[in-house]
Amino acid sequence: MRVMVTGGAGYIGAHVVRALRGDGQTVGVLDDFSTGSRARLDPATPVYAGSLLDTAFVEAALRDFEADAVVHIAAKKAVEESVADPLLYYRENVTGMHSVLESMVRAATPRILFSSSAAVYGPAATSPVTEESPTVPSSPYGWTKLMCERMLCDVAAAHNLSWAALRYFNVAGSAEPHLADRGETNLIPKVFRAISTGVAPKVFGDTYPTRDGTCVRDYIHVCDVADAHAAVLKQMGSDLSASVYNIGTGTGTSVLEVMAAVRQVTGIDFHHDICAARPGDCADVVADPTKIRTRLGWRSRHDLKGAVESAWQAWSALSRSGS
Structure with a gap:
């Protein structure tokens, strides 16, 4: 298939591009490069630089690439930022999805695979969560992902599109240094950035109803996500x-346990600061990935230590190179 990947120059997107090419697909990338980097892409990759909100541009890109799938x-993906600026998230995520779907219908592109999020579940769901668990998000970010799933389902039914949504849990790790997570929102690179500059990493909340009082999440290696x-x-x-699929390991890890894994992998002993809990954070969100394992035979292959090790190797390599 000829597959157009939106956000393909980003951290997760570039890993997906790599996995799809390794699986024999022909891949193009559509990205506005607001957070993505061309350094993550093979120079031979067809790139369409522009905004998803420009529907005419997206349609033209799909037609030019002759895309069979998107x-x-x-x-946008930061929970805390979505609480502070919900209009930004509704515009970028929901209006962005509207633009993609409208462009697909106009260009007669018949398939879409959507990156959703475990944030759709919210505090009403009990871990491990299945695809049938309650979806009552606790943040605007989570609501935008759930709205996009609803749009996808409705438009697909009206226009005979084939679709699937992957509800990612917490993505970590790296396949290669140039694909590393350089973002400001994910826990593990935030800890690396802090300890590399001599700053104590922040732990937001330590009174949650979990085994050590900190939030529990399901951390999945980005290579597993890409393979999914x-x-x-x-x-x-x-x-x-x-279809909707959970993409996780089925194992929960607390924030303090992530800190311990970072200490073990890096050999750096550091202190952390306890701060107030953030609005929109849930106490415990861990996947039940049975559905995708049963239907497609996919399962995660990496554990938390492997994710942290690969992330640290990539981070260290980039730090040495000054990237």
Whole structure:
């Protein structure tokens, strides 16, 4: 298939591009480069630089590339930022999805694989969460992802699109240094940045109803996430799909346990600061990935230590190179 990946120059997107190419797909990238980097892409990759909110541009890109499928990853994704600036998130994520779907219908692109989030579940769900667990998000970010899923389902039914949504849990790790997570929102690179500059990492809240009082999450290696995209897209190539899948390990790790893993991997002993809990954070969100394992045979292959080790190796390499 010819697959257009929105946000393909970003951290997760570039890993997905790598996995799809390794699986024999022909891949193009559509990105506004607000957070993505061309350094993550093979120079031979067709790139369409522009905004998802420009529907005419997106349609033209799909037609020019002759796309058989869209993998829609581009989005704003920080829970705390979404609480502070919900209008930004509704515009970028929800209006962005509207633009992608409208462009697909106009260009007759028949398949879409959407990057959703475990943030759709919210505090009403009990871990481990299944795809049937309650979806009552606790942040505007989570609501934008749930709204996009609803839009996807409705538009697909009206226009005979094949679709799937992948609810990522907490993505970490790196396949190669140039693909590293350089963002400001994910826990592990935030800890690396802090300890590399002699600053104590922050732990937001220590009175949650969890085993050590800090938030518990399911940390999944980005290579596993990328492989899940390849597995689902391969199935979509032969069947009319309408599916939602959890993409996680099924194992929960607290923030303090992540700190301990970072100390073990890096050999750096550091202190952390306890701060007030952030609005929109849930106490415990861990995946039940049974559905995708049963239907497609996909399962995670990496543990937390492997994710932290690969992330630290990439971070260290980039630090040495000055990137």
